Amino acid sequence: MPLTLYSGPIIDSHLHLFDPRRPQGIPWPEPGNRLYAAHLPADYWALAGPHNVIGAIAVEASPWRDDNRWLLDTLRSEPRMLGFVGNLDPLHPDFAADLEALADEPLFLGLRYGNLWDRDLLQDQTRPGFIDGLRQLAACGRGLDSANPNPRLIKALLHLSDALPQLRIIVDHLPNAQVPAGEEAAYHADLLRLGERPNVFAKLAEIPQLGPHGLITDTAFYHDRLAVLWEAFGEERCFFGSDWPNSDHLANFATTLGLVKQCMADKPEAVQAKFFLHNAVRIYTPTPPHGDQ
DSSP, X not given: XXXXXXXXXXXXXXXXXXXXXXXXXXXXXXXXXXXXXXXXXXXXXXXXXXXXXXXXEEEOOOOOTHHHHHHHHHHHTOTTEEEEEEOOOTTSTTHHHHHHHHHTOTTEEEEEOSSSTTOXXXXXXXXXXXXXXXXXXXXXXXXXXXXSOOHHHHHHHHHHHHHOTTSOEEEEOGGGOOOOTTOHHHHHHHHHHHHTSTTEEEEOOOOOOEETTEEOOOTHHHHHHHHHHHHHHOTTTEEOOOOBTGGGGTXXXXXXXXHHHHHHTTSOHHHHHIIIIIHHHHHHSOOOOOOOO
């Protein structure tokens, strides 16, 4: 089958916005990091707009509670920003009130919790109140993004999905999962088990990788890992995210997007359209509130 590079409209489901010029500063990135500069919607669209990106979703890059409001205010005036995934800790005493304050905001699409900010999802979900907090998240029709997967996080997501099958779970950055030597078979088995849950989805950000000579551009290098993810989650539950500007550590936006398009070019055009456009809309659209389950 001839390869066809996708040329249709794109929704980028994973980017970060921050501004170290704020009086309160930012927790990430830190001074000295090449990303330590303002990265705002106008900066993103200057890069993404020419590539037929028509919508984007921001993912909170800060654990500070007030930054959920900052991010909301930052993207509210840009209609191509479709919403944001916030950052609240279900173990915080103000979690319920903070979630309630966001629940009626249509641009609020969910929360992120995973291997960030010294969190441990496998352990934390055993603590009093954690599952109840995420039950509230599911009840208001929003989902949970994970972060920076490794075998322990995948096990944590299996347990969480068992406890809250109604919770929509989006697994971020699976193409860059850190799997220690000797754990690959068990990790693969757990990944396939996770993929059996219809309410679990795979955001395939962080596809590009560096080798000894810089960015690896040979798509054959990526084939096996992506094939495993496609086997687990399928064409209805895999979707695109650029990870801008974090992706700039590896390549610029155009190169990142071009490489991902090449990796998807062996799939039918309709399947590529699901990956780059349709799935993100369906997966992130808030569902009607349904009360506790």
